[in-house]
Amino acid sequence: MAERDAQLSRLLDLLEESTGGCGRVALVRGVAGSGKTMLLEEFSTRAKGAVTLSASGSLAERELPLGLLNQLLYHAPLPEGGHASVVQLLLEGALTAVWSDPFFRSVEQARLMHGLWTRLLRMAAGTPLLLVIDDVHHADPASLEYLLYFARRLRSAPIMLVLAELDRPQRVHPLLDADLPAQPHCHRIRLGPLSAEGVAGVLAAHAGEGAAGPADACHRLTGGNPLLVRAYAEDCARGGPAPGEAYGRAVTTCLLRGDPVDVAVARGLAVLDGSGQEGLAHRLAGVDAVTAARSAEALAGWGLLDGGVFRTEAGRHAVLSELEPGERSTLHRRAAALLHEQGTSKLAVAEHLVAAGDAGDDWALPVLVQAAEQALQGDEVERALGCLDLAARCEAAEVQRAAIALTRAKAGWRRDPSAVHRHLPVLVEALRAGTLPAGAAHLVVRFLLWHGRFEEASRSLEHLRAATGEGAEWRTAVDWVAAFCPALLPADVAARAGGDGRGDGPRSAEGAERVLHTARLDDATFPAIESALLSMAYAGDAGRAARLCEAAAADAAQRGATTWQAVLTGLHAQIALRQGGMAAAEERARAALALLPAAGWGVGIAGVLAVSVRASVAMGRLDHAADRLRRPVPDDAFQTVFGLRYLAARGHFHLALGSPHTALDDFLACGDAIGSWRADRADRPRWRLGAAEAYLAMGEHKSAKPLLEEEIAGGEPRATGVALRLLASTARLQQRTALLRESLVLLQGGGDRYELARALTDLGRAHEKLGELSRARVIGRQAMGLTAECLAGGEEAAFEPRDAVESPAPSLSDAEHRVASLAAVGYMNREIARKLCITVSTVEQHLTRTYRKLQVNGRSGLSERLGPLAERALRRTPI
Missing domain, CATH: 1.25.40 (Serine Threonine Protein Phosphatase 5, Tetratricopeptide repeat)
Incomplete structure (x- = not known):
């Protein structure tokens, strides 16, 4: 009994006073779970030398006349014959309480009260008498009248009366406040919430010293309510989440012992929790706003509420779990109607409709569909599907059925495109009939193509063209078809749709990046983003496309859009392949396949x-x-x-x-x-x-x-570079090196490191066959290093130029680097001059200074010293 020693001592002192012939009344008040019952039990145990009679009020017996008094006196230790007389008086009192004539009822009641009081005095004549009543707020009115009668007369008798009542802003029995406090022998004892130190002590006692850590959290979540604190400690001791199951049971106990109005308001608040409209709880509870406010104050005193909302989700769940399914459904249905009437967000209203499992009102169906769209925009796919599943069970017009099927298809698509199959018949018919929501036709075409339903896709395009002409929606659908399945398009349409897949270089890349930075990933923008990434990759900026693609895939993953993540990961693999990063491409492809x-x-x-x-x-x-x-x-x-x-x-x-x-x-x-x-x-x-x-x-x-x-x-630079490499294999040896060098120039700009490595390999072999072994060794070494990166290197090696390679010759200027690097891979002075647009004399001067700075003798030493710079030269300098 943490922080209850003072109250217990006060009760014991009052008992000692009453045994001396000075009767005392103690009115113990506290919120549900504050420890009233534990305090009374401990007090009764320590009440030595007194005869203790106890009873507990019950909501179930509130309408039973003298039910509480019968419980108190039925087993009293009376002398022979006394028990029968008490039972007779109780029976007559119960009958009197239901008499309709107030005069006869009051006269008879006075006689019966006196008779029972006389018998109590006889019991206390030999031994002090202790009467302990718990939960007196649940007492039937007749029993309460008798108890107050006794309380007014026990001042000079060795009798102590202890009444424990629920502390709440509005009293169940105002008589207790009106009558007892005026009596000088009546004392009030209040049980407040535990302090932070008291909470820590309970946690340490119940869950061990190690549980003292979350004392602040426990105090915040329970409000210091002892029953909730002990339950929290039990959850901690079990190693589960806190608050958890024990906490939920404790909340249920509070509800069972609380006032019915408070419980009704708690249920209303639990249903409305999180809607921002908790002020409507009184309408769900069926009480006026003032009464509801008092109940909310009481619930806050219990430690359940803070600022009108539940402190914990476990508490809210416990309140709702006590409702029968039909009651809960009714409350949610009424909450939906109230929130709709207040103009609350469609998603908040729909959440209650789904919880009720009922959308019978005319306004409910469009709310569910709009709410599903809102949920999808917020990446809450499960909430969207919940709304749509309920909407699908409602009677709906064709336009509404099409909207439901479309939104269900979009929601299902994000997780697994195969979920779209069952919605396609409705969507195709809606597109043909013109009942499909505006701007959705291209999505239907995409769904059909994805699943290989080409004839339906082709007919759908024709219907769309006939209905809207060659408008923006039709062009969007056609561009996607042109990119991935152009055989479905007439020749004239295919020729002017979707461009050439390459764009116009830097401007195309800039346009694609603008799309990627301004368009949020969603069902409508996904095709444009996918197209933008491809355009950027094929416009010569595959590295940037790869980074943006990876970022978009990560965004999709964070938002739970598995399909987008899979497609973008597959596209990332394709971009890596184009860059020549074979290890990275395989890794990405494997990851994409595992997602769907x-x-x-x-x-x-x-x-x-x-x-x-x-x-x-x-x-x-x-x-x-x-x-x-x-x-x-x-x-x-x-x-x-x-x-x-x-x-x-x-x-x-x-x-x-x-x-x-x-x-x-x-x-x-x-x-x-x-x-x-x-x-x-x-x-x-x-x-x-x-x-x-x-x-x-x-x-x-x-x-x-x-x-x-x-x-x-x-x-196309990359394709031309590969073609020149292959063509070189058919040329005479002297012509082969020229073709391969031209191939290297194009492949260097094309960004495919794997093909660049293959061209270098072929060039090294050509120089070897020409007997130029020094050149062959340097070029071969670079080809091997580049190939190793492509086939086994990490992603960074596959995508980023290795411009950070430490130079073995930091003293060389940039111009000397360029000249020396080309000379190291076998280029003659005239070739270097032509490639760098400088004079032969300038080349010779640069080489002379380079030999001196690097302390090498001629080109052979230069090749050995600058081998690591050759690849750098291939990237930075036109060869």
């Missing part, structure tokens, strides 16, 4: 598998590539760009296996499809390069050359 089930990927799984296969082949992991190729891919995928990337990746796999004929079939099939689309974009697979490589592997140089020359004519 195969059915959720739809036709897009082919694109992610393509990246994984291509990267695995480059790393020499052919078994892993074969495993990836054994995974099922939808047949419809081969009508999309994802399927063509898969064909190209499989072609490279067959080339690595030494099966160029099989590889050629894949590359040519890829080319046929792209040709039929009449839309050869930079982001399409470079099938001509693969086919040419297959022909070269078969020794058919004549068949390879036209394909390579056609690729070179296209002018």
Whole structure:
């Protein structure tokens, strides 16, 4: 009994006074859970030398006349014959209490009161008498009248009467306040909340010394209510969350012993908690605002409320858990109507409709749909689906059914695109009938394409065009189709849709970054963001695209949008592949595949598998590539760009296996499809390069050359660089180095480090065959280092230029660095002068100063000393 010693001592002192013939009345008051019952029990135990009679008020017996008095006196130790007379008096008193005639009732009641009081005096004649009544606020009115009668007369008798009452702003029995305090022998004892020190003591006693730490938190969450504090300590001792189960049970105990009005208000507040409209609780409780305010004050005294809201979610849950399902549903339904009437947010209203499981009112259905949209905007997918599931059970017009199906599809899409399937029939019909919400048609087309339902997608595009013309919504849908499945578009539409997939260099990259920084990731902006990232990657700024893509994927993950995260992670893998970061590309592709089930990927799984296969082949992991190729891919995928990337990746796999004929079939099939689309974009697979490589592997140089020359004519730097490298293998040895150097220039600007490494490897071998061993060694060393980074390096190595390599010659100027680095990889003075746009004399002067500063003798020493700078030269200087 923490911090109750003073109250206990006061009661014992009053008892001692009463045994001397000076009767005393003690009125003990405290909030629910304050320890009144424990105090009375401890006091009764210590009341030596007195006959103790006790009773406890009960809400269930409040309407039972003399029920409390019967409980107090029924088993009293009376002399022979006395018990029967008391029972008779109690029975007559109960009957008298229900008489309708007030005059006869008062006369008879006075007789009965006197009779019972006389018997109490006889009991106290030999031994002092202690009458202990707990929860007197639940006493029936008749019993209370008898008790007050006794209290007024016991001043000169060896009798002590102790009444424990719930302390609340509005008394249940005002008579206790009106009558007893006026009596000089009546004493009031109040049980207040525990102090912070008292709370710490309870925690230490119940949960051990180690639990004294959360005393401040316990005091804040319980308000110092002893019952709640002990329950909190029990939760701590069990090692579970605090407040937890024991705390919830304690709250339930407080409710059971509290006033019914307080309980009703507590339930109203529990239902409305968090809505910002707790002031409406009185309407849910069925009482006036003043009464509700008093109850809220009482509940705050219990330690349940703070500022009109529950201190803990565990307390709120305990209040609600005591409601029958039907009662809870009714309260939530009424709360929804009240909040709707007040103009509260749709999401707050819908939360109560969902909790009630009822949306029968006419206004409820649109509220649920709008609330679901709000929830999606806040990334609360489960809340959105809860609203939509209830809305789907309601009778709705076609327009409303379409809105429900669309929002359910968008919500499901974020977690798993396969969830969209069941909503597509309604959405397709709504698009055809014109009942689809504005701006949603392109989403329906995307859903259809993702799952390979191309005929429906094509018809949907036609319906949209017929209904809206070639407006913004139609163009948005067409651009997405053009990017990923152009075969569905008429030739004239395909030719003017979606650009060439490359943009116009820096301006395209800047435009893409503007989209990425201004558009928040959501259902409407996701296609634009995806397109912007691709545009940036193919506009020559793949490094920036990779960083932004990674940031967008992290944002999607934090917001629980698994599908967005998976698609962006797959796109990140594709960008890494374009940069030549094979290890990073495979890692990203593997992560993307793990985020969604195969059915959720739809036709897009082919694109992610393509990246994984291509990267695995480059790393020499052919078994892993074969495993990836054994995974099922939808047949419809081969009508999309994802399927063509898969064909190209499989072609490279067959080339690595030494099966160029099989590889050629894949590359040519890829080319046929792209040709039929009449839309050869930079982001399409470079099938001509693969086919040419297959022909070269078969020794058919004549068949390879036209394909390579056609690729070179296209002018895309990276593709041209690769084509020149392959073309060099068909040229005479003297011409080969020139072609490879030209290839290096283009690949350096194209950003593909893997292809750059391959060109360096070929150049080193060409110099070796020419007998230029020093050049061959330097270039070969750089090729090996770059290849190692691409195949096994970390992400940073794959994406970021290694400009921070420590220079072995810090004393050289930038101009001397450039000249010396090119000389180290084998360039002659005239070649260096031409590449750097300086005179031969200037080159010679730079080299002379460099030899002196580095203390080397000629180019051979320069090659050994500046080997690590050669790669730097390839990146920074046109070769």
